[in-house]
């Protein structure tokens with residue numbers, strides 16, 4: 001009998017591309033395995049207006065329904081963007097069985113056609129509306145372009161760019177609308193996945209805009225006691241990505257970071273050493289706490305914990321609680 005793996009995923013273009021990548025890698029590592037992709041349409045995708053907080057944050061909105069299907073035995077595995085997985089709560093019964101080789105972790109600027117990067121830079125952002133719902137991106141943007149206006153903007157990666165090009169107004173969760181946006185900040189990896197990397201006007205280095213914990217990493221989750229699936233997933237696990245995952249997520253854990261937290265974290269491995277930087281910001285971009293530490297790459301949790309505790313010592317908890325949804 002051939003083994004089977006049913007992998008659940010959101011049905012967006014980006015999520016499908018990520019899941020197809022998992023399937024390709026499984027096919028190389030274990031040609032005998034029959035992989036089936038099962039598409040989900042979670043509430044966070046169906047409702048394009050509300051703030052995600054209404055649906056339990058990114059975790060509830062994107063991850064919850066698919067996780068339930070794994071727990072119920074309807075799926076062997078679930079694809080998640082690691083950065084969308086809540087980092088402050090246990091998920092009993094489930095484990096991250098594999099992390100794929102990390103894609104570029106950075107954020108990029110996408111401009112509406114006709115606008116120039118030069119104008120944006122010279123004006124320090126004055127008169128520009130930039131669409132993003134990430135507190136982290138908003139805070140870093142305000143440091144880079146102090147005069148910029150940040151507006152509510154949601155949608156799957158390809159949809160977001162289409163809305164930008166069509167100068168669509170964005171409906172606000174509380175009623176009313178804003179826009180149109182002049183530019184977006186999005187993950188480079190997401191843009192690459194949907195074939196829109198050619199629209200990137202500027203990449204932000206990790207120094208300019210520290211990525212979200214887990215950004216650029218595709219994770220595959222499965223039942224902790226499903227040893228057949230775990231064995232297959234181990235074959236496609238990238239150890240370096242998994243170490244970065246462990247370090248960055250330990251920071252989220254120590255900080256009890258909720259889904260709306262302005263927390264950034266990025267681990268880089270160089271030989272046997274890991275360099276981990278993490279930061280906590282307030283939405284206005286006024287307060288900014290950042291910590292960098294180096295440590296042995298094979299002890300990522302230890303390093304993550306030390307960085308998290310340093311951030312707490314510098315007052316991170318207050319900033320995080322200020323943005324915690326009620």
Ligand SMILES: NCc1[nH]cc(CCC(=O)O)c1CC(=O)O
Nearest residue numbers: 081083186187189190215216217
């Ligand atoms: N919240 C949506 C989401 N989840 C993961 C990515 C990007 C790809 C990744 O980090 O793996 C995106 C889009 C974006 O942030 O622009």
